[in-house]
Amino acid sequence: MKKKKAVFLDRDGTIVVHIPYLSSPGQLKLLPHAVEGIRLFKDHGYLIIVVTNQSGVARGYFNEESLVEIHDKLQKILIKEKAEVDDIYYCPHHADGVVGQYKIHCDCRKPRPKMLFDAAKQHNIDLSQSIMIGDSEGDILAGKEAGCRSILVIDGNQERGDGLHFGADYVVKDLLEAAQLFVGNKK
Ligand SMILES: [Mg+2]
Ligand SMILES: [Zn+2]
Numbered sequence: 001m002k003k004k005k006a007v008f009l010d011r012d013g014t015i016v017v018h019i020p021y022l023s024s025p026g027q028l029k030l031l032p033h034a035v036e037g038i039r040l041f042k043d044h045g046y047l048i049i050v051v052t053n054q055s056g057v058a059r060g061y062f063n064e065e066s067l068v069e070i071h072d073k074l075q076k077i078l079i080k081e082k083a084e085v086d087d088i089y090y091c092p093h094h095a096d097g098v099v100g101q102y103k104i105h106c107d108c109r110k111p112r113p114k115m116l117f118d119a120a121k122q123h124n125i126d127l128s129q130s131i132m133i134g135d136s137e138g139d140i141l142a143g144k145e146a147g148c149r150s151i152l153v154i155d156g157n158q159e160r161g162d163g164l165h166f167g168a169d170y171v172v173k174d175l176l177e178a179a180q181l182f183v184g185n186k187k
Helices: 034-043 064-080 114-123 137-145 175-183
Strands: 006-009 047-053 087-091 131-134 149-153 170-172
Touching (some): 006 034, 006 114, 034 047, 064 087, 131 137, 131 175, 149 175, 170 175
Parallel strands (some): 006 131, 047 087, 149 170
C-alpha cells in the first residue's frame, strides 16, 4: 500500500491560541487562518495529525479525562470548519510532575520524535514526505529527528527578537502561509 504524506501539527500556539496549561474546552480559540491552512493541506492529500505535549496532566493541573474532552471539543470545532484532523497524539508526562504515573522521563515528549513515529506506523505515513509545524524548538527538533521538513510558526504578536529559528526549514506567520508554501494558491 502506498504510504501517505502527513502534516504534524503542534496544538498550542499553532492551531489554537497558547494559553498556559489550557484546562477546559471553553478556553479553545482558533488562531487566525488555522482552519484555512488545515483545509488547504487536506485538499492536497495530506493527513493531519496533531502532536501535543500536555505536561499539565503530570503536573496535576488537569487530568487525562479533561484533556480528552478538550480534544473532542477541538475536533468538533474543526469539523464544523471542514478542517477535521485525522488523529491527535499527546504526551501527558513530565519528569517534574506530581502525579505518580505521569512523573517520568518518557520517550514521547517533544523534542523526542516518538509521537511522530507512532503515528507513522499507525497511519502508514512516509515521514520523508511529511511536515512538522509548530511554534517552539521542541516541535522543530522532533520534526527533524523524524526526518520531516519543519516549519516554525511565529505569530506577529510574539516576533522573536533573537532571530532564533531552531534550524527550521521555513518560518511562517500562520498555517495558511505554511500550506501555501507546499501547495501554492492554486486549487
Ligand atoms: Mg506550541
Ligand atoms: Zn510522554
